[in-house]
């Protein structure tokens with residue numbers, strides 16, 4: 191998003207968000223196609239204030255498309271998006287002061303120097319934390335005098351994050367923000383994100399394939415599949431409810447084991463693995479006894495869940 195997108199309405203016209211009652215974001219029946227390719231279908235999504243949301247989905251699932259639609263950067267074909275309680279028709283207005291966005295790639299203003307770019311951007315925002323921007327530049331070893339066009343991809347991503355966090359946004363939207371960051375920078379980035387979240391009512395939505403980062407942030411997980419958000423649930427809830435049921439049967443499996451409610455079943459040699467939500471222990475023991483199999487119940491990692499469900 192270029193700085194020129196940011197300001198079109200006078201300040202002071204937005205009603206304050208009642209964090210207790212109103213979601214930051216409310217999407218109803220969102221439709222988005224590129225020519226004949228339908229990417230988002232009847233997508234409903236409600237995002238409460240004060241949470242970190244990790245948006246997961248396979249390559250091409252539509253994560254970037256969804257994030258761009260949410261911010262009014264890509265036109266939608268149907269449905270509605272309310273942001274801070276008001277319909278999102280086009281980017282601009284006071285609410286853009288309350289949103290930080292880190293796009294997947296950042297290749298704007300290659301001729302500008304890092305420091306000049308941040309000064310230029312600061313002028314568009316009602317709030318800009320100059321001290322925080324300076325500290326992050328120093329911590330992340332970004333040279334204020336270097337031209338943006340001369341930065342590496344990872345350095346550009348860091349700059350995009352500084353630019354998004356410095357306005358002290360109420361909603362921070364990041365599209366694969368850590369893809370080009372080394373592990374050290376990823377940790378530092380997550381620490382900044384969590385520090386930002388300590389203020390009440392702040393919301394972060396970020397897409398990533400790095401499930402370990404979502405675990406570190408104790409994020410709510412939103413899964414985008416088949417053009418819709420399949421669920422948005424706290425990670426702890428997913429951990430508690432989804433189980434890997436591992437059955438071991440000497441001599442192998444003539445037929446895969448059948449369990450009502452199993453979401454996925456894989457058989458390899460003597461082992462069968464079933465993904466089950468809220469398993470009923472009596473049914474599992476009955477299945478194991480019927481099949482004359484050993485039974486083990488494991489809590490899947492988020493990566494396991496992502497591989498199985500996405």
Ligand SMILES: Nc1ncnc2c1ncn2[C@@H]1O[C@H](COP(=O)(O)OP(=O)(O)OP(=O)(O)O)[C@@H](O)[C@H]1O
Pocket residue numbers: 224227229247248249250251252253254255256
């Ligand atoms: N400008 C465009 N014109 C045509 N098709 C597009 C355009 N942008 C995205 N698409 C298509 O929309 C689908 C979703 O793309 P999108 O970039 O939103 O997926 P994604 O989930 O962010 O993928 P990744 O994880 O690989 O970044 C893809 O099939 C892609 O080819």
